[in-house]
Amino acid sequence: MTGLAEYELHEGEGGAVLALTGPYLVSSIGAVDEDLRSLEGDIAQVDLSGVSEIDTVGAWMACHIATRHNATITGASERAQRLLGALEGMDSEEQIAAPRLPVWSRVPEAMGEKVFNARTGVYGVLSFLGSLILATWSLLRNPRRFRMVALVRQAELVGVSALPIIGLMSFLIGIVIAQQGAVQLAQFGAETLTINLVGRITLRELGVLMTAIMVAGRSGSAFAAQLGTMKLTEEVDAMRTIGIAPMEALVIPRIMAAVLMMPLLGFYASCMAIIGGAVIGDVILGIPFWTFLSRIQEVVPTYDLWVGLIKAPVFGLIIGLAGCYHGLQVRGNSEEVGIRTTMAVVSAIFAVIVLDAFFAVFFTELGWG
Amino acid sequence: MSEEENAFHHHARYRGDYPIVVEGLTNRFGEITVHEDLDLKVQRGEILGVVGGSGTGKSVLMRSIIGLQTPNAGDVRVFDKSIIEAEPDEEIGVRDRWGVLFQGGALFSTLTVGENVEVPLKQFYPEISDELRHEIARYKVLLSGLPEEAVSKYPSELSGGMKKRAGLARALALDPELLFLDEPTAGLDPIGAAAFDRLTRELKETLGLTVFLITHDLDTLHEICDRVAVLADRKVIAVDTVPNLMDLDHPWIQEYFNGPRGRAALTAQALDELRKHMDLPIAEHAVKALDNASSSKDKA
Structure with missing residues (x-):
């Protein structure tokens, strides 16, 4: 099965509803990743009822949008709920790469170290x-x-x-x-x-x-x-x-x-x-x-x-x-x-x-x- | 299929019953035959423990399944795709659906833990933005039970148990459906081992994983394995739940499960079960009795 992750923004009760449809998986999310991040305006609800398949990456994305727009997540399947629950409190700001100093202090430091x-x-x-x-x-x-x-x-x-x-x-x-x-x-x-x-x-x-x-x-x-x-x-x-x-x-x-x-x-x-x-x-x-x-x-x-x-x-x-x-x-x-x-x-x-x-x-x- | 569809084409989750099927597997190294006509089926959604004495080819079996070892005969199918017919590094659409934790963690030593987790993501899904990839790497590390600071550390700065967890984070990077664990609790202290067992169980349940787990750890078998496959005499001689296996009349199985260590693990398991019902008055006595029994046995 091939499908595309898609999204649609429409007005619903109590504000804008962001409806996610299609598979939200690590393999399909690349298509909508940038767009979803740059969404502007108020969103009151993130509707997952149209999501055909979801993994932790999809759940993470939904979580991320919901937190940023202060929205609620609705229509989550049982699996989606389990994943959302598991990802709770997994926010982190830690740098992936080892910490690196800015160039003006790094070069002299490297020199001194030498x-x-x-x-x-x-x-x-x-x-x-x-x-x-x-x-x-x-x-x-x-x-x-x-x-x-x-x-x-x-x-x-x-x-x-x-x-x-x-x-x-x-x-x-x-x-x-x-x-x-x-x-x-x-x-x-x-x-x-x-x-x-x-x-x-x-x-x-x-x-x-x-x-x-x-x-x-x-x-x-x-x-x-x-x-x-x-x-x-x-x-x-x-x-x-x-x-x-x-x-x-x-x-x-x-x-x-x-x-x-x-x-x-x-x-x-x-x-x-x-x-x-x-x-x-x-x-x-x-x-x-x-x-x-x-x-x-x-x-x-x-x-x-x-x-x-x-x-x-x-x-x-x-x-x-x-x-x-x-x-x-x-x-x-x-x-x-x-x-x-x-x-x-x-x-x-x-x-x-x-x-x-x-x-x-x-x-x-x-x-x- | 248009080009765009092709770029973001994905696999549906496996819905069949047996994600791993091994048939008639034979592995020989020179004169030594490790496996002969070995059959094994792993059910979807289970944790299958694989046990066997040293040198019975547990790791070789795992390497055959994940395509690192070409067997002399037989077939291995993962998600109904044959691993044997494919070339060692050929893309057959299963490598992004499994995660492997090697015994020592096998982390890339020149990359930080976070970068290690990003390697498979970069390899398979280069279209994912840097921002999202970093986020994924971070939560996978946390999901594996490591502290936040571990993300930017190098493997050489981690303890043995932390390396295993970091290896697990990398194995989980692509949200696999299938997880291979090679002796995950070997070399961990009992507390760390129990925590790792719990983690495996939790992850299996939340992520809906099928787990192929090689172990020597009797506690692991009792605690988290749904079924256990016993390797002996170059074959899988039995696949069943632990209680059913203990009834089997095979010398190695008897020795393994009913030897002193096997009994100790069993008693511990029974004690745990009883403690869960501690508020029942009768259970307290039973626990004490069992405790006394096991301590006097130790003295003897």
């Missing part, structure tokens, strides 16, 4: 680092509590399974550096310096930096999302009550895996980039592949390798720390997991790049220029 959050965030990460050190210390005194299996598993996830993507990425970066470098250096007739360029920049800077960004995106986000979900499902609380410290069982294996895998991945990335450069050298510059590789040994000082390898575990620590810290900060709802994962990745990459600048100055001052 500043405070940044401060508590720094405190939070530092105290997290502190408890990590304490947990590591107590683990060193009770090495039997150390979770080797978890560490190996995490090392596999962070390191081994990242090999293909990091290898491909570094190889391509090596190609780009060699190719672009050769174009520029050719202007001075110094194409052979391409070897120095590729060798030094990958071992010193790009190999480790790009790897750190990749690991932050792959593993830092995974740490945050996984720990965050465990936090939401109360798994972390369950561990605590059983007497397992989440720091030992969850955080240390992950951070250790990141610290241990970063230098290996960074070195691997540098090697792949050099191979990429050597391929381009062979194809475009006419430097034979093996000559390119043996020249690397001569033009790249050993301390360039050390610069890369010293930075790598620090970057790993930052990535692991940011991932685990933000994961364990999740509370409330699933949206928070997403927010915290984003924060983990963004803050890790940001911190890595800032620290990298410090390292650059530091090592140059040391004379490792």
Whole structure:
């Protein structure tokens, strides 16, 4: 059956009568909703005798009109009366959306909140680092509590399974550096310096930096999302009550895996980039592949390798720390997991790049220029 | 049919006898057969309780009926429309006529309670003005027995019992004819559970609902269910009123209704009945006697 909700206003005894006809249901009320609301003038009676079907929405509408015009409801069927009775006293002015401040106070407030959050965030990460050190210390005194299996598993996830993507990425970066470098250096007739360029920049800077960004995106986000979900499902609380410290069982294996895998991945990335450069050298510059590789040994000082390898575990620590810290900060709802994962990745990459600048100055001052 | 008529086309209320008909339902998960050739009919206007031990497929049965689980065989008809033949998300004109309360409430965690109630309204009836939609959301929340302030709260700010009520408000958003409740009183304190039972009963009577209710709660069965379906041996082995079921000679049914908890629920029910007639002199003695009997039984 299809019908339309309709209404008619006519004069009756004691004033105007609003006669509602047809079905007054949630599915049909949209047609008359606006019109009924904008009715002007006095209405003495709301006549429901022509209503074929009614649900709470229809009854609500009738109630609403009756209250607004101070009218009485007549001709209600038994069902309509029951519904009207149930809706009595259900008026409410409560806002549906969560309360929101006006723009001029909301924006400064959000700004202030950001500043405070940044401060508590720094405190939070530092105290997290502190408890990590304490947990590591107590683990060193009770090495039997150390979770080797978890560490190996995490090392596999962070390191081994990242090999293909990091290898491909570094190889391509090596190609780009060699190719672009050769174009520029050719202007001075110094194409052979391409070897120095590729060798030094990958071992010193790009190999480790790009790897750190990749690991932050792959593993830092995974740490945050996984720990965050465990936090939401109360798994972390369950561990605590059983007497397992989440720091030992969850955080240390992950951070250790990141610290241990970063230098290996960074070195691997540098090697792949050099191979990429050597391929381009062979194809475009006419430097034979093996000559390119043996020249690397001569033009790249050993301390360039050390610069890369010293930075790598620090970057790993930052990535692991940011991932685990933000994961364990999740509370409330699933949206928070997403927010915290984003924060983990963004803050890790940001911190890595800032620290990298410090390292650059530091090592140059040391004379490792 | 003109376009306008089409836009505001609505369903007449179901007038048949059996809004839910399940025939020959078979559900298998790998090696495990949960249901085999299961039949069940739900009468219009009743509260049907569904009981069964853990793993007998009560939730699977509900998921089959509401189209979340495609069975291996059999047919499920809701309002005489087959759920099985329809694609999982295809519109077959029944989804706006039922409301489902999942066990944990399944509220959308990024929306306030009021916004949660508005979701089905927006989905099915976008023509309803914002003003009316807000009003509907508000009174549905109040109708579910939540305080006014709950409307603008997020699910994470609510207690377990309040989440269930908020879930109920969302299930009632479209004034459904059919209400599915999956263990509504599980995890509630006895007072909250009793209040929820009363609410279910009241809503059923005022709104003219048919209720499909999965429960473990014996008090719920005694208090509000018109009939109870017992799931065992991969089938519905009996559908009847509680007193009639208790006379049946099936080991699981006997264990369930006549075990210690079953008897306690029954005594409580009898005491309640008697207290209603407290002004009769004879009843007072009977209540005392029953009270003593049950407390001495507890001690023993």
